[in-house]
Amino acid sequence: MDEVRKKELTEMAKKLRIDILEMLCEAGSGHSGGSLSMADVFSYLYFSGILNVDPKNPDKKDRDRVVLSKGHACPVWYAALAEKGYFDKSHLKKLRKYGSILQGHPDMRKTPGVDMTTGSLGQGLSCAVGMAIGAKLDNLGCKIFAIVGDGECNEGQIWEAAMAAAHYKLDNLIAIVDKNGLQIDGFTKDVMNTEPLAEKWRAFGWEVIEIDGHNFDQIDSAIGRAIETKGKPVCIIAHTTKGKGVYFMENVCDWHGKAPSKEEKEKALASLCGEGAE
Amino acid sequence: MEGTRSTRDAYGEVLVSLGVENPKIVVVDADVSKATRTSLFARQFPERFFNVGVAEQNLMGVAAGLSLTGLIPIASTFAVFATGRAFDQVRNTIAYGNCNVKIVATHGGITVGEDGASHQSIEDIALMRVLPNMKVIVPADAFEVEKALRAAVRIYGPVYIRLGRVPVPTVTSKCSHFEIGRANVLRDGSDLAILATGIMVSESLKAAEILSSEGVESAVINVHTIKPLDRETVLETAKRCGALITAEEHSIVGGLGSAVAELLSTECWVALGMVGVKDTFGESGSPKELMKKYGITAGDIVEKAKEVLNKKKTGRAVCR
Ligand SMILES: Cc1ncc(C[n+]2csc(CCOP(=O)(O)OP(=O)(O)O)c2C)c(N)n1
Ligand SMILES: [Mg+2]
Numbered sequence: 347m348d349e350v351r352k353k354e355l356t357e358m359a360k361k362l363r364i365d366i367l368e369m370l371c372e373a374g375s376g377h378s379g380g381s382l383s384m385a386d387v388f389s390y391l392y393f394s395g396i397l398n399v400d401p402k403n404p405d406k407k408d409r410d411r412v413v414l415s416k417g418h419a420c421p422v423w424y425a426a427l428a429e430k431g432y433f434d435k436s437h438l439k440k441l442r443k444y445g446s447i448l449q450g451h452p453d454m455r456k457t458p459g460v461d462m463t464t465g466s467l468g469q470g471l472s473c474a475v476g477m478a479i480g481a482k483l484d485n486l487g488c489k490i491f492a493i494v495g496d497g498e499c500n501e502g503q504i505w506e507a508a509m510a511a512a513h514y515k516l517d518n519l520i521a522i523v524d525k526n527g528l529q530i531d532g533f534t535k536d537v538m539n540t541e542p543l544a545e546k547w548r549a550f551g552w553e554v555i556e557i558d559g560h561n562f563d564q565i566d567s568a569i570g571r572a573i574e575t576k577g578k579p580v581c582i583i584a585h586t587t588k589g590k591g592v593y594f595m596e597n598v599c600d601w602h603g604k605a606p607s608k609e610e611k612e613k614a615l616a617s618l619c620g621e622g623a624e
Numbered sequence: 625m626e627g628t629r630s631t632r633d634a635y636g637e638v639l640v641s642l643g644v645e646n647p648k649i650v651v652v653d654a655d656v657s658k659a660t661r662t663s664l665f666a667r668q669f670p671e672r673f674f675n676v677g678v679a680e681q682n683l684m685g686v687a688a689g690l691s692l693t694g695l696i697p698i699a700s701t702f703a704v705f706a707t708g709r710a711f712d713q714v715r716n717t718i719a720y721g722n723c724n725v726k727i728v729a730t731h732g733g734i735t736v737g738e739d740g741a742s743h744q745s746i747e748d749i750a751l752m753r754v755l756p757n758m759k760v761i762v763p764a765d766a767f768e769v770e771k772a773l774r775a776a777v778r779i780y781g782p783v784y785i786r787l788g789r790v791p792v793p794t795v796t797s798k799c800s801h802f803e804i805g806r807a808n809v810l811r812d813g814s815d816l817a818i819l820a821t822g823i824m825v826s827e828s829l830k831a832a833e834i835l836s837s838e839g840v841e842s843a844v845i846n847v848h849t850i851k852p853l854d855r856e857t858v859l860e861t862a863k864r865c866g867a868l869i870t871a872e873e874h875s876i877v878g879g880l881g882s883a884v885a886e887l888l889s890t891e892c893w894v895a896l897g898m899v900g901v902k903d904t905f906g907e908s909g910s911p912k913e914l915m916k917k918y919g920i921t922a923g924d925i926v927e928k929a930k931e932v933l934n935k936k937k938t939g940r941a942v943c944r
Contacts, residue, residue, distance in 0.1 A: 375738045417742065442738040444909030444917075450740035465742030466709065467678050497655060500677030531655045531663075531675055538655070538677025603659075 347566045351394070355562050358429065359389035360618060363591045365425035365438055367614050370605035373442040376450065379588040379601040381422040383526045383559070384493065387584060388426040390565045391491065396573075398488060401431040404458040408486045411477050413462040415470025415504075416495035416524060417451040418603070423460070424448050432459035468501025470494070471521060475511050478519040478579075489573065492521045497529025500538045505550065511579040512551025519579040520572045521552075524559065526588035530602050547581040559584025592617045628791035632730040634766035635787055636661025638773050639698065643669050646777065648696045652676060654683045659789075660700040660730045680705040684713035684725070691724040696777055703729035703745035703786055707752055718782050719755040726776050727752075732762070732786040733873035734901060734918055735823065735911035744906040745786075749821075750878025752784040753851050759783045759804060760851040762872075764825035765794045768848055771802035779804065786822065788873075790911050793826040796846070807854040813841035816867040816929055816936070819858065821847045821880050824871035824899070824920065831925035842929065853883050859892055867895040867936040869928050873920055876900035895935035897928040 362385045370376045391397055397410045414423050421441065428435045433447065440446035447456045451465025461477075464470045474492035481488050498504060511519050523543070531537045540546070544554045553575050557564035565584070572580035588602070589595030592614040606614055642649050643665055655678045657663040666673035674690075676682045680701050687699040699706070706729040707714065718725045729748065736744045752760045761776065761783065763769045769787065776783040783804075795810065802808075810825070811832055820828035825846045832842045843861060847854065862868055868888070870881040881898035888896060901918045915921050 373738065442740070442908045444907075444913040446908060448908075450738050450908045451742045453740070463742070465740065466705065497678050500655065500679045502679060502681060529655050529678065530659070531653075531657050537675050538679070 347563050352562050355389045355393055358393045359385045361429060362389055362422060362425040363618055364615060365428065366421045367592070367606060367611050369421055369424070369438040369441040371608060371611040372439050374605055376421060376442060376605045377418040377603050378595055378605060379528065379598070380416060380419040380495065380524065380526065382590045382592060382595065383524055383586040383588045384419055384422045385590065386560045386562065387493070387522060387565060388422050390562060390569070392426040392430050394566065396569055399459075401459065404432055408488050410489045410491065411461040411474070413470045413474045413477070413490065413492045414452055414464055415474070415492050416467065416498050417464030417470065419493070420452045423452065424457070427457070427459040430459070433457075467495065467498045468503040471504055471507040472510075474519055474521070475507050475514070475516060478511070478516040479514055481518055482516070488518065490519045492519070494521055494523045495529070496523055496525045496527065496534050496540060496543065497537070499523065499540045499543065508547065508550040508552065515577050516579045517576050520569070521579065521581045523581060523583045524586055525583050526586045528588045528597070528599050528602065532599055544583055547583070552579050552581040554581050554583060556583045556585065559586035560590060628793050629766040630789060630791045631763055631766060631769045631787040632659070632661050632789060634769040635728060635730070635773065636664040638770045639665045640668050642773065642777060643672065646696065648694065649777065650674065650690055650695045650697050652683055652687050652690070652697055652699045654678060654680050654701040654705070656701055659702070662700045680710040681713045684710040685717055687725045688717045688721060688723045696724060696726070698726045698728055700728050700730065702731040702743060703748040704731070704743060707745065707748040707784070711751055714752075715755055719757045722757045722781055724780050724782070726773070726783045726785065728773070728785045728787065730787045731789045733788055733822065734906045734914045734920070735788055735790045735873065737790070737911045737914060738908050740908040741905040746875045746901045746906065747878065748786060749850055749872070749874045749880065750882070753878065753883060757782055758851065759849065760786070761804065761849050762786045762822040763848055764822060764846050765792055765796055767794065767796045767798055767800070768802060772848065775802060775804050788823060792823045795826050795829060802848070805849045805852045805854055807857045808846040808848070809843060809857070810846050811842070811844040813843040814865055815840045815842055816869065816933060817843040817845060817861045817865045818869045818871055818925060818929070819845050819847050819880065819884060820871040821850060823873050827920070827922045828871050828925055830922035831929065834922065834926050835929055840929065840933065847880060850880050850883055853887060855887055858884060858887055862888060862892045862894045867932045869897045869899060869925060869932055871899040871920070871925055874900055875903060877903050895932045895939055897932040899925050899928050
């Protein structure tokens, strides 16, 4: 990937992280860690030009779909949708508030650009399978992206969906697993070990690509390869750091479902600019 | 009404005491042990705590299996997932098998708040109430959590206990009587009776005060057990007052209101009003804002009371 583009995407990821921190602080609750870990992937998805979407026509029939199966990380999605122009950025300040279009978990009936209602873990990937089948039937030629959590992979339904996607040879479906190694109750390896994760997806009939989920070259080449892949679905296992970019949130379990206070937010914003890292 | 405390906080503490007293108690959770407060038990008794990860269906199956070796498993997760995600496991494995599993779910109702509709359980009472063998308890406050849990562990068979996320006012006392299936009269009155469960008990007491200041004397009855419903108390109250209101932080479809209506429709026709969420999903917002929007405050009970009293005046109560 050329350096100019990489710089733009890096800048955008930083913007998304700032948006995430600002909106969560304002909301007073919500999920910091799993939103920050996906900022680079979302920057790439929405601002590299890879997605065929139109913020002015969010429901256009042949659009590429995004399903945030790990719905609690919606702040990163809302930030990307706002920056992309789906709705005014002022909405971000109303995250989780009464009457807001930005619900605590994604609601496709309330938020433009949200392709699937999620929040109950494990269900989004199945919907992505349905979309991928439908897109093929209708010859829409669109791609379906599903973002899945590594803790979420505990859910049996993920594997039911995985089986179906391979069975139906859904090469228009790309799952991105946010492998940040943490879930609510601790490290994934301690709470419920999903290893060997890549082998599991492979055994289920998927093409598996493992990358550093904060490296744009790797994200770019993985998604490029995924789009080229024919005859089977592709699972990109993105190795990430939960809370990425904010030194005191990085890899700290407690920041899964917590929003920063005003002081913490200021510290976090400084951290994004490279200050205060220990 | 002194002090407020969340029923889940009370649960975490009681669970530890129970663990000390009864070595057969084991706890199973699905990656939400901090939120359900079973983490307290996990810290004290790591060898008797099992985290199955984000896998509620497996949670229920594992709990059933544990019960069949003579242990007393307590399975905890959020109410939507315990009763919704794992419904078939609860039905076909736990209830049909009459397994000795206690399901203690937190985050019941709309007061879950900011997380939004996906996490607000407003149909769990209905789902659990339709299952044979299952008992359904909704403690009104922290004191009642302890009593409910102890009572549930004392009996054999599946029990569903619904707890909440936010602090609620204390409406019972340490020594007030608790018996599964026996409703408690908290306030006397003969113009009308409010049958309330969970956090709506305190709202009902507030409503009764307001009504009293307007010259209407209403009884308030804490229906902590929705199944088995205390038929005797409900029917006796219906006959005595001639007008009933049910109040629940739950859909009016299938919950306490429905249970009472089922009974009245076959046994005793009196004016009945239901306060609850009216067949709609919730949304994000503060618990207070949502209670107001979805019509489950003391004010809504007062309004419903006037409607029901009007019906009582103009209609005819028929009891046999
Ligand atoms: C069915 C279901 N069970 C439980 C929860 C509560 N919950 C929210 S996030 C989470 C942990 C998810 O971990 P992971 O998928 O690894 O997310 P990330 O680390 O990316 O935030 C849990 C258990 C839920 N939302 N849905
Ligand atoms: Mg994770």
